[in-house]
Amino acid sequence: MRIIVKEIKLVFTGSMGAGKTTAISTISEIPVVNTDVRTTDKARLRKETTTVALDYGELTLDGGQKLKLYGTPGQQRFEYMWPIIIKGALGLIILVDDAADDPVADLAIYIKFFKSYLEDMPTVIGITRTDLKQGPGMPAYYDYLQNQDLQLPIFPVDPRQREHLIMIIQTLAAMVEVV
Amino acid sequence: MLSKIVEPQASLHLKKLLEDCDAIKAAMVVTVDGNLCAMQQKGTYALERLATMGSSLMSLGDTITGELKMGFCNRIISENEQGIVAFMHINNELVLISITTEKNSLGMLLSHSKRCAENLAKAVSDL
Numbered sequence: 365m366r367i368i369v370k371e372i373k374l375v376f377t378g379s380m381g382a383g384k385t386t387a388i389s390t391i392s393e394i395p396v397v398n399t400d401v402r403t404t405d406k407a408r409l410r411k412e413t414t415t416v417a418l419d420y421g422e423l424t425l426d427g428g429q430k431l432k433l434y435g436t437p438g439q440q441r442f443e444y445m446w447p448i449i450i451k452g453a454l455g456l457i458i459l460v461d462d463a464a465d466d467p468v469a470d471l472a473i474y475i476k477f478f479k480s481y482l483e484d485m486p487t488v489i490g491i492t493r494t495d496l497k498q499g500p501g502m503p504a505y506y507d508y509l510q511n512q513d514l515q516l517p518i519f520p521v522d523p524r525q526r527e528h529l530i531m532i533i534q535t536l537a538a539m540v541e542v543v
Numbered sequence: 544m545l546s547k548i549v550e551p552q553a554s555l556h557l558k559k560l561l562e563d564c565d566a567i568k569a570a571m572v573v574t575v576d577g578n579l580c581a582m583q584q585k586g587t588y589a590l591e592r593l594a595t596m597g598s599s600l601m602s603l604g605d606t607i608t609g610e611l612k613m614g615f616c617n618r619i620i621s622e623n624e625q626g627i628v629a630f631m632h633i634n635n636e637l638v639l640i641s642i643t644t645e646k647n648s649l650g651m652l653l654s655h656s657k658r659c660a661e662n663l664a665k666a667v668s669d670l
Binding site: 397398399400401402403404405406414416417418437439441442444445 | 545574575576577578596599600602603605606636
């Protein structure tokens with residue numbers, strides 16, 4: 365039986381400030397639905413606003429399939445939203461801010477939380493803000509994944525660059541069996 | 544940190560809210576980004592996670608009313624089998640969450656909560 369998937373739900377998750385909202389805004393063909401509010405705690409030093417529920421955008425592929433792009437809140441106190449948003453998703457994109465205090469630990473939080481999904485759900489990791497050269501660099505992430513016995517595609521990515529995101533989506537598409 | 548700054552005033556107003564209205568069993572003030580400022584309750588409800596959930600819900604309310612061009616979302620009411628939860632803006636940065644287990648007390652819940660929110664908005668405006 366051939367299954368034609370007309371709508372594909374992809375979820376962007378990852379640490380605060382990694383660029384989830386920016387990534388969805390960069391590629392969405394509709395005005396992005398977002399739930400950003402003013403940051404009122406010490407995280408304000410890093411970011412003026414933060415997502416507290418979800419982001420939503422859409423992108424139509426050349427074949428006519430519609431990508432429904434969801435973004436999770438990044439802060440861990442909103443993790444109750446993560447399983448709500450991941451329901452029905454066909455792909456997961458984990459973004460990690462390389463310039464954060466401990467980005468490998470940030471990646472570990474999301475790997476651990478979504479571990480039960482990783483076996484069945486195509487997942488790609490994007491490392492952002494590598495241009496600042498403040499983080500451990502790509503080898504640290506390769507080592508972490510290897511230690512976890514995980515083989516996931518991982519790229520440096522600028523969430524403001526459409527072509528970077530398209531590459532990630534193409535990678536996911538190659539992993540998702542879409543007829 | 545905003546939640547620490549408003550905590551004393553928020554605690555006072557929440558205490559008065561619960562004293563003034565028997566039907567209200569618990570209430571809390573949270574920031575729009577999900578930090579708990581203060582809470583008061585007559586029972587032993589697990590309210591900690593409600594701070595972040597309340598901020599998510601209020602933001603979704605604002606997003607929905609914005610989508611429909613209905614202006615600012617004043618409040619969200621959750622009517623449930625065993626009670627009612629009301630979420631309302633105090634100002635641009637704070638949200639009041641109030642809870643009753645009496646299903647017929649929506650009016651009391653809203654009127655007292657609204658007054659509390661207005662008074663607290665005035666009290667924290669100079670902080």
